[in-house]
Amino acid sequence: MAAATLVVNGDVAALKAPSAGRYAAVYSEVQNSRLDHPLPLPSVLKNRFKVVDGPPSSAAGNPDEIAKLFPCVFGQPSANLVPGDSSDNSGQKLKIGVVLSGGQAPGGHNVISGIFDYLQDRCKGSTLYGFRGGPAGIMKCKYVVLTPEYIYPYRNQGGFDMIASGRDKIETPEQFKLAQETAIKLDLDGLVVIGGDDSNTNACLLAENFRSANLKTKVIGCPKTIDGDLKCKEVPTSFGFDTACKIYAEMIGNVMIDARSTGKYYHFVRLMGRAASHITLECALQTHPNITLIGEEVAAKKETLKNVTDYIADVICKRAELGYNYGVILIPEGLIDFIPEVQQLISELNEILAHETVDEAGVWKKKLTSQSAQLFELLPPAIQEQLMLERDPHGNVQVAKIETEKMLIQMVETELEVRKQGSGYKGQFKGQSHFFGYEGRCGLPSNFDATYCYALGYGAGALLQSGKTGLISSVGNLAAPVAEWTVSGTALTSLMDVERRHGKFKPVIKKAMVELDGAPFKKFVSMREEWALKNRYLNPGPIQFVGPTSDKLNHTLLLELGA
């Protein structure tokens, strides 16, 4: 075990006396108070239960290809926990590994607590290994044996610092071999992979690989991502989404009150969440901004950057006529990924700049198609520069680094100047830019995320004890009281489709995008005219952990559940 890694993750635990119960030296009062926050379990997990299989499953798309890619685990039924007696495996001691994969999301520590408590409660004498630093920890067999003393201080705490996370993948034959070696070395009965869509695809590949190699190690996934884009009928939401949105909404709500008090700024707020716009949509439902851009809608309507700019300018002009020269605008981080012409420009730039040197005279620009050249000229100089200079190690444009909110401020400003000359606009425009991202990923989990994660982990333990593999832990009926939540496992292959890359089929869990005919988006559409011109700002305030407001679910989840 490398010293560096040990130290990185040992910070908190090392300072925490096992028996102290309180950690005044390393925790704030609120952090300390969260340690004792009770974690209720769904009734089915509190009593004796058995696992009942549903009908065989298929795939989200191209079932034949998925079946070929996963010959051992394809088609598995969902496994539903129901009250009853199960004599199987009772009293069995298990060796289980757990790994955090990908970006942080509030609640990850509670998933681990849930697995651990399941083993303590139902399989006394079991061992839980925490792989350090993500999937690389599996391959390098870097782990810590999780004990009550080690785990307790992380209960209901944000972050992934208990065992840290990583972005490595296990996908090549060599990597699978390393994973197998660890599974054999530690005599693992099971492995829980806590991650997003990619990590759960990986988890399924690992389940397939272990089974095909006749290893006893089962693999169960858990749905993690603040982006909210890993969900399906059986998995109503990914954990972390609730907390992150509430943190962003607190900030947005404050900025709104500031906008109204000052009366002179348009706040352009870019929000984390690149692939899908769920975070932006949820924050809009919580706070009622004047303008909200939803990437999926922009893509569906095949809008250009000019269309988007014009839409914002239109609202600003109408508001100016009403005497409002201020407002709040929400922008999903991935907005420009949704604009076809921008995608085209970026792909041309990637191609050209891989082969050409950028000359001062701009000769390289002549290689752009005329549409892309036109768009490039439309962009503010700072953005042109970002497109050309901020490139990843493969030489590609780093779209995530483009400050879309600043780009839009400049483009809207230019557009409004034009309209001013045409006397179509008489207001004042001042833009302020914000990016809310990192501050939402590691907050203290909301009561919902704390409880949901604990159930996901506890359920994952139950699935492993039942000998299941290739499933994702699924907790449902979330609009009901916790006691009535359902617990099951859903075949990971049932979430999958294939993508063709380099002539080969590659399995992927399709990202759940904002559905334009879904209840959350429709609710937003029904309100956006009113929010644009009237000021219906809501300030959700800081997350409260006790009191009547502390157990409120997010709008997206409630609307999708029809609650």
Next chain:
Amino acid sequence: MAAATLVVNGDVAALKAPSAGRYAAVYSEVQNSRLDHPLPLPSVLKNRFKVVDGPPSSAAGNPDEIAKLFPCVFGQPSANLVPGDSSDNSGQKLKIGVVLSGGQAPGGHNVISGIFDYLQDRCKGSTLYGFRGGPAGIMKCKYVVLTPEYIYPYRNQGGFDMIASGRDKIETPEQFKLAQETAIKLDLDGLVVIGGDDSNTNACLLAENFRSANLKTKVIGCPKTIDGDLKCKEVPTSFGFDTACKIYAEMIGNVMIDARSTGKYYHFVRLMGRAASHITLECALQTHPNITLIGEEVAAKKETLKNVTDYIADVICKRAELGYNYGVILIPEGLIDFIPEVQQLISELNEILAHETVDEAGVWKKKLTSQSAQLFELLPPAIQEQLMLERDPHGNVQVAKIETEKMLIQMVETELEVRKQGSGYKGQFKGQSHFFGYEGRCGLPSNFDATYCYALGYGAGALLQSGKTGLISSVGNLAAPVAEWTVSGTALTSLMDVERRHGKFKPVIKKAMVELDGAPFKKFVSMREEWALKNRYLNPGPIQFVGPTSDKLNHTLLLELGA
């Protein structure tokens, strides 16, 4: 009254039925729950009290000049409220105006509620006028008559949107005349000015002016600013500081957990507060970042930008040796104002660019002194550009717009590259920039700010009823339970010094800077080595409004009070 202004502020009130008690349509659950949060008063304000004058006062500096500038109000004693019977003015109906001046700070609405409730409780039949849009509202006689229905929905709410604020000053003879006309027209007995150092200086000039013109209108100030730089012995803190710091600390705490979980980013966090570094210091005491830059210390040590860069790089190198390639760094917004060589460069740029056109060849640069030219070349290109292009209407560099956190990331990166080649550094460095500002100014006030502001307003009412003028409402003994808080008025002239501008003396309330021999800074200094190399991150979490953590005072206040 202009329609625009009416609409700006009418949003909330118009939607609120006076008798509804709850405002589900316009308020979130937390906002609603705050309406009923009880506001305890200091005992002295709950019972019968009389006003006892202290000894005559002087000035913070140059008392002779201040005496000349304020012949009517200079030297006034402080007015202390003590239990007892005062027969003066009882039953008198008053006409009082109130104005919000300058930037937002959480709690402003509670000051107004305090004044209003004082009048309701002690001077039945009185009228409270809210001047709209700051001091301009006084000059233009734009106001709203504040009623219980109008005020109630803003109780314990953030922002200044009840009557909005503004940055106009009342300082020319014409402006004083307009203010007098309003005072006479509305038959004002008193005026409460809620503002920062400039606004309270203005309040004192107005008190002087009204008295010299034999107007009956008295003027009382209230200490407002999130920056925390308006304070003295009698005024232990300005309102808004507590809430804003707690909001920033929540975000910083989250970013810290993210840094530790990810293990690969240095987060450079710039915090609002340009003139003084109180916010940055308080946030450091709340969260224990690895590096905290305090402008006042940088200035006292006459540090250069290179010194600051080297200090950051030194800590990063030491941390890399310990295996930490991540961290959190706090930077006060006004950092570069504290660096003499940067001030020199900016003043040269202001001078040169006012007269020269900026030629591509850079001939204009030759006008810089060699020290400034050297510094300019040291700056990253983006910052060079900001210095030259982002200029205010007077052509001056807009220091507040300079993204110091990004500048430092680039400078540190360059320095680390150099050290890498000299093999003095073997780590990985990735910077992430943040600016926390607007999201802290308009948050829901903490319990402390809510109660403190209510007492400030209630006390201001008492001072006006007692016929006092030219005082600032002062609530003290804040480390004790609210019942034991003291209430008084302090002569505004006693906070003043003079500055010489254009050959004339100008009175100013000296900004309270971070004192390098004060308890908060000394506490920080005693810890910073440990915080730099070990990771002692604290995550204060979101402000809680109920429960044991909800009434905690900020560290700066507690340390300054010796509590």
